[in-house]
Every structure is written in C-alpha cells, then in structure tokens.
Amino acid sequence: MKVSGKIALVTGAAQGLGKAFAAALLENGAKVLISDVNSETGEVTLKAFQEKYGENNVMFVRADVTSQAQMQAVFHQVRESFGGLDIMSNNAGIVGETSDVWEKTVDINLKGVIRGTNLALDLMRQDKGGRGGVIINTASLAGFTPFPKYEVYAATKHGVIGFSRTWAENPLSAEYGVRVNAICPAMIDTAMLPRGDDDFGKYVEEHGVMSPEYVAEGFMDLIKDDSKNGALLKMTQKSGKVYMEY
Numbered sequence: 418m419k420v421s422g423k424i425a426l427v428t429g430a431a432q433g434l435g436k437a438f439a440a441a442l443l444e445n446g447a448k449v450l451i452s453d454v455n456s457e458t459g460e461v462t463l464k465a466f467q468e469k470y471g472e473n474n475v476m477f478v479r480a481d482v483t484s485q486a487q488m489q490a491v492f493h494q495v496r497e498s499f500g501g502l503d504i505m506s507n508n509a510g511i512v513g514e515t516s517d518v519w520e521k522t523v524d525i526n527l528k529g530v531i532r533g534t535n536l537a538l539d540l541m542r543q544d545k546g547g548r549g550g551v552i553i554n555t556a557s558l559a560g561f562t563p564f565p566k567y568e569v570y571a572a573t574k575h576g577v578i579g580f581s582r583t584w585a586e587n588p589l590s591a592e593y594g595v596r597v598n599a600i601c602p603a604m605i606d607t608a609m610l611p612r613g614d615d616d617f618g619k620y621v622e623e624h625g626v627m628s629p630e631y632v633a634e635g636f637m638d639l640i641k642d643d644s645k646n647g648a649l650l651k652m653t654q655k656s657g658k659v660y661m662e663y
C-alpha cells in the first residue's frame with residue numbers, strides 16, 4: 418500500500434505508541450485524525466503535528482473508545498473532513514487489574530478494538546462504496562505469553578489477537594477489501610509501563626525497553642505490505658538488541 422495521500426485514524430494517539438504511529442503516517446504523507454479521551458494532551462500533540470506536517474493534514478477529535486456514540490462521531494468526522502478512511506489503528510489501551518478497574522480494561526482494550534474495527538469496516542468496505550484498506554490492532558506480546566500479575570490485561574490482548582486473525586480469515590475480508598493485522602510488542606518506553614513494579618524493574622534492567630518510534634516501523638510494515646492479512650508482528654528487545662518476527 419502506498420501511504421502517501423491515504424487517510425488514517427488512530428485511537429489513543431495523544432501520547433505514547435499512538436502518537437508515534439500517527440507521526441509515522443504523517444511522515445509518509447497520510448492525512449491523520451488523531452483521537453483520544455485525553456483532550457488536553459491531544460490538543461498539544463495536534464499543535465505539534467500541525468506545525469510539522471501542515472495544518473490541514475491532521476485533526477484531533479476527543480472520544481472515548483468505550484462509547485459507541487462518541488466513536489460513531491469520530492468516524493463521521495473523518496469522512497466529512499478528509500473524505501473517507503484507508504487505515505485504521507485501534508490502539509487505545511490501559512493497564513488495570515483491581516476490582517474497581519478490571520472491567521474498564523476489558524471495555525477499552527478488547528471491546529474498544531472490536532467497536533473500532535466494526536465502525537472502520539462500515540466505512541472502508543468496498544461492497545458498500547468504501548475504498549478498502551487495512552486495520553492494525555494494537556495487541557501485545559502479552560497476547561501470546563503469560564504476563565504474571567496482569568491477567569486481565571493479558572486476556573484482553575489474547576482477545577485482540579484472536580479477533581484480528583479470525584477476522585482476516587473471514588471470506589468477507591476479501592470481499593470488503595480490508596486486511597486486518599495485529600502488532601504485538603514487548604515493553605515500550607511509554608507512560609503505561611508499571612515503573613513501580615519490582616519484577617518489572619528487573620525485566621527492564623535485563624532487557625531494556627523499545628522506543629515507540631521503533632515499534633512504529635513495524636506498524637508501517639503491516640500497513641505497506643499488501644500480502645499481510647491476519648499477520649501478527651512480534652516486536653521484542655533483549656539485551657539491547659531489537660527483533661521483529663512474524
């Protein structure tokens with residue numbers, strides 16, 4: 418896929434990985450709608466992107482991925498302002514295991530990805546006048562392996578992988594002209610890292626953490642390579658070395 422001139426939507430894009438994904442898309446010549454529940458940081462990111470990539474190539478819309486109405490409004494906005502959608506990144510996510518937040522973790526990390534995929538397909542499917550395209554769902558290495566003490570998080574990420582690869586196998590995926598892939602990184606240097614966790618501290622000391630910009634390179638590969646449908650890209654770092662593996 419040639420990214421230049423394409424239209425993209427990234428959730429959880431105010432900071433961290435989503436911000437790096439949006440920057441990579443803009444760098445490659447796409448127009449990008451960045452969406453996030455955090456409007457304060459979202460507006461700061463928007464301003465920085467507009468200065469670097471042009472005022473009319475990026476917009477910010479505040480939305481919570483757990484709200485069907487708010488997400489419908491975001492998709493409406495991308496169609497009205499940019500004229501369609503070619504690339505969808507369902508990226509917003511949180512870590513939260515305790516009794517007061519675990520359901521929110523499922524609502525954002527898993528149900529938010531399903532909601533975003535369904536709404537993106539409505540806009541992108543070729544049999545309904547869309548242009549086709551690609552959806553990249555942010556999973557995690559914790560979607561493949563146990564992630565001790567983060568059972569709910571691991572369950573949501575296993576769910577994202579199952580959902581994404583199963584969608585890709587649906588014959589409708591070809592009819593719609595939409596590929597669905599998942600990116601599955603290990604620890605990334607963002608605000609999400611559980612920095613106060615001793616076990617985690619040991620892991621980071623031993624293996625290090627990846628930069629969001631490095632993970633964005635894998636993200637772009639999943640977008641640009643038209644042969645990738647149902648692909649799961651694992652990205653890891655061990656003892657200072659980084660690895661990409663399909």
Ligand SMILES: NC(=O)c1ccc[n+]([C@@H]2O[C@H](COP(=O)([O-])OP(=O)(O)OC[C@H]3O[C@@H](n4cnc5c(N)ncnc54)[C@H](O)[C@@H]3O)[C@@H](O)[C@H]2O)c1
Pocket residue numbers: 428429430431432433434435452453454455480481482483508509510511525555556557558601602603604605606607608609610
């Ligand atoms: N940091 C890591 O080590 C790591 C590793 C693998 C996967 N991931 C995944 O990467 C994705 C991005 O996380 P990050 O590391 O950049 O963390 P982050 O906390 O820096 O960014 C997450 C963003 O999602 C937004 N968000 C949270 N709840 C939302 C909601 N309900 N609606 C809309 N936006 C919401 C936040 O405001 C924030 O801007 C997540 O899905 C996460 O699970 C992170």
